Amino acid sequence: MSGAATVAIVMGSQSDWPTMKCTADVLEELGIAHEARIVSAHRTPDRMYDFAKGAADEGFKVVIAGAGGAAHLPGMIAAMTPLPVLGVPVQSKALSGMDSLLSIAQMPAGIPVGTLAIGEAGATNAALLAAAILGAHDPAVMERLVAWRAARTAKVAERPE
Numbered sequence: 667m668s669g670a671a672t673v674a675i676v677m678g679s680q681s682d683w684p685t686m687k688c689t690a691d692v693l694e695e696l697g698i699a700h701e702a703r704i705v706s707a708h709r710t711p712d713r714m715y716d717f718a719k720g721a722a723d724e725g726f727k728v729v730i731a732g733a734g735g736a737a738h739l740p741g742m743i744a745a746m747t748p749l750p751v752l753g754v755p756v757q758s759k760a761l762s763g764m765d766s767l768l769s770i771a772q773m774p775a776g777i778p779v780g781t782l783a784i785g786e787a788g789a790t791n792a793a794l795l796a797a798a799i800l801g802a803h804d805p806a807v808m809e810r811l812v813a814w815r816a817a818r819t820a821k822v823a824e825r826p827e
């Protein structure tokens with residue numbers, strides 16, 4: 667999406683992309699400029715430090731961080747930026763994402779990460795939550811979010827077939 671990105675989507679590995687693509691797809695549908703990068707607290711700590719320290723200066727307003735297993739990425743980023751950080755627990759093979767969920771949710775008081783559900787539902791909702799955050803100060807974004815939700819509601823059938 668063109669224009670200065672307001673939402674950063676970061677993930678610990680290329681293998682997280684099938685999940686985090688759900689975030690990118692919904693942001694695209696909502697017309698919210700975003701940028702996706704692979705950044706790992708474990709494997710690329712210097713890149714993570716530079717990203718987290720510079721995210722606000724880069725113009726990002728919200729960071730969405732997805733990671734699986736020992737998912738320290740969202741919390742480490744939250745420790746280094748005042749921006750809202752939304753954490754998406756990516757489903758892991760060994761523990762089905764429970765490890766990811768607990769790693770992201772159990773932050774110490776003072777360093778918040780808004781933790782979403784495991785997997786694609788969480789990745790989708792992270793985009794909607796980012797839109798709601800941005801929409802609080804941007805009526806055009808809020809209008810598109812309301813329309814997106816209305817369209818989703820309209821798809822719910824009254825009766826099962």
Ligand SMILES: Nc1c(C(=O)O)ncn1[C@@H]1O[C@H](COP(=O)(O)O)[C@@H](O)[C@H]1O
Pocket residue numbers: 677678679680681682705706707708709732733734735736737738739740756
């Ligand atoms: N949890 C983290 C972090 C981190 O938190 O910094 N970096 C990579 N990972 C995770 O390791 C999993 C397996 O990665 P590989 O598939 O590359 O082995 C991924 O879900 C990734 O998010």
